[in-house]
Amino acid sequence: MEKKEEMLSVKDLRTYFYTHDGLVPAVDGISFNIKKGETLCVVGESGCGKSVTAMSILKLVPTPPGKYVSGEILFKGEDLLKKSHEEMRMIRGNDIAMIFQEPMTSLNPVFTVGNQICETVMLHQQLNKKEAMEVAVEMLRKVGIPLPEKRVREYPHQLSGGMRQRVMIAMALSCNPILLIADEPTTALDVTIQAQILDLMRKMKEETGSSIMFITHDLGVVAEMADRVVVMYAGKIVEQGSAEEIFNDPRHPYTNGLLKSIPRLQGKRKEDLHVIEGMVPSMYNLPKGCKFNPRCEHATDICKSKEPPLIAIDSNNEERKCACWLLEKRRLYK
Amino acid sequence: MIKYLIRRIIMLIPVMIGVSLVTFSLIYIVPGDAVEVIVGERASEEIREKAIEELGLNKPFHQQYLSYMSNVLKGNLGKSYINNKSIKESIMERFPITFKLTLYSFAISVIVGIFVGVVSAVKQNTVIDSIVRGTTLLGVSTPVMFSSLLIIYIFGVWLKVMPVSGIGDGSIKYFLLPSLVLGLNSAVFTARLTRSCMLEVIRQDYIRTARSKGIAEKIVIFKHAMRNAMIPISTNLIMSFGYLLTGSVITETIFGLPGLGSETVRAVFQRDIPAVMGYFLFQAVIFVTFNLLVDISYALINPRIRFN
């Protein structure tokens, strides 16, 4: 595997929320990196901290109640957590752009879509209104919106959900960001539109060469998009590796469970779809030991008392990691 | 949009007929003989009969109503029983005073209310926010007559810099204190409304989008959030203008301003039936107009409605 340049590297990030009802360790000591031009998928059930991770990178977590307790987020060699508000503003929308889950509500209803794209362009590229409008039209054309000259003057409610998400993508890419964070960009869309948007994102990535951090709970989407995958559970990374490794050789019982719960057309239909038993634990009251142990069919005593560390499991590949006591045991018995 | 407007205005006709009917019936059942007001308690039976005949008070309800309404539609609101003055003239004379008072109060309410509300929302859960919430709730709980009387006492006894009663030569200084009281009384409502609207808007997804674009917080608040919050706020403000126009009864009475509010109270107490009827109808018309303005403005500011 060729070594690519690391573009973003998150080290031991902890983002906690201090709420009336107690402490929520939404992101609890996670480390990963994104290389130039690659797509990293962050997978997990809702509430596992993947969105908070994304928001932390842009420092958009509301503080209070949120707090970046520890860690660093190195972007172009500089720690984003140490940056001032002003410095962060210059990065947001310019170097790092973000697309959100809800296209229906993520655009401001009282401004035209052209206006909203222009705003970013004028802010970061010092263009005047007219030039910015040209960029906006160009961007809308690039993301496949028909009649961009007309659409640019329309309000969000005049566009369909898919169109709005295209607008969001156009807006996010309008300043040629180095990193695009996409937080479940297709979850709220119809399946056919979903495929179109994924195609578009892949195409745009090839054209611009930007990296993508793609957050999703849908492994089908992961299979389509990912170069590498990070699996999160209850604020922690439980497994990470290349897309192939995760799909062909999942090591963590949770990853395994997720993979088994994808419906497949081939194979025996009669077989029941696998369901991971139990519920996502309440973040207010996490289980002791491995956070997954109450739902894990392989759980043993140590799983209930001690948290497994995230360790490299392939001596040839330091980025193939997993946090599970089972691996330890297997290694001991080997 | 124009269709909607026309439909909306046509729908007002039955409402206005209902309003006039209700007002007329209420006045019709006023206890005590209306004629007494005109001819005096000791008038002879003959004089009374004559007065009743002249005023048409012996006719059945529907005839009285119809003849009154046909006069109203001709622009004739009748004459006062007490001073024989044309009701229409009285309204023309007094309404500008009420309007001035409302205008000044409204300005204070909008400026103070929106500013305080926005600050409170932006500083949510800070000391400033707590102070604003506490003070505005206290303000909402203070009856306007109490604050009026307190202001009169403070300015009349301690700070003798401002006239505390009457209209004098009609210059602005006579309006200052009543406008201040009425304006602040309304400002606390505006501030609470602004705060809750802003908080509602600030947690919307598109605000997060704006922040993710690197837009300065000030612009996020004053452009992205305010433009959205202003939709419910401005419609409410228009309504509050309607309320102020028709609700300055107590302020006018206490500060001795000869506006329509204090004149209505006068008419009510002297059982000046045509005057009461005319004033009520007039104020209901104003109120309905403002209701209509609210709907129209809502359609105008909100692009979602404007284009449908």
Next chain:
Amino acid sequence: MEKTQLMNKSQKKEPEKKNKSNNPWIIAWRRLLRDKTAVFGLYIIIFLIFIAVFAPILSPYHPIEDFNLSEAFQGPSMKHWFGTDWMGRDILSRVLYGSRISLTVGLASRVVTLSIGITLGALAGYFRGKVDMVIMRLAEIMDAFPNFLFAIAISVAIGPGLYTVFFALGFVGWSGMARLIRGQVMLYRESEFVEAARSLGASNSRIIFKEILPNCMAPVIISTTMGISSAIMAEASLSFLGLGAQPPTPTWGSMMNFGRQYIWTAPYMIIFPGLAIVLTVYGFNLFGDGLRDVLDPRMKD
């Protein structure tokens, strides 16, 4: 750490109350009790009810009969804490008795609003069609009047007095209440539990009163609590104009009205009843705000 321990403790208590804790009203009540401002409002309300009930015992003098012109216009003193009025009556006693009028008006007017509003709103929402149209047209006519002016009109029409105030202030609120109920009834009338009741052959009135209305109590409670404070405020204003309970009945509004003439020499005649109004309305507003936060998840900050 402390917090988790606390949470564990409360969890240990859970089993005893298990059957109760599923009731949303009890959950809401507990959340309300955790809201300090709402609890403060509740204390004020309880305090006022206490005063209203025990006014005869708490008052040092009789509010009406103990007049003594030679003791008129006395400032606050040990003998008369709030001073005396133009007839030499003890202002403290009159303020204490005044709470009776304010609280009764607040409650009685809500009873009027609720009975008219719920009846018409439920009819409109449940039967829809022509019934709905007629009721909503009436509500529109009602809304065309500025509330306070309309209350004045009613007071004039049926003559001033305490019962007039009950009715006038209750009546002006019916359209808002009816709209609220109508919306809720329309929301629930197609729901599964109503369908179920209908299929079991329940009568219309049974469906409305037993199935639908209990499910729309939350907004009704919020609006009623807020309505109490505005009714108390409006009663004070009507009394102030002389359209409320007639003298010598002690009401806060009329006390301020009479005090107005003596504002330069005896401001205490205005200040104490004024403060009493502020305290009362403030208490209900605090409590109402808290209720809204607890019962209406949409309004939560």
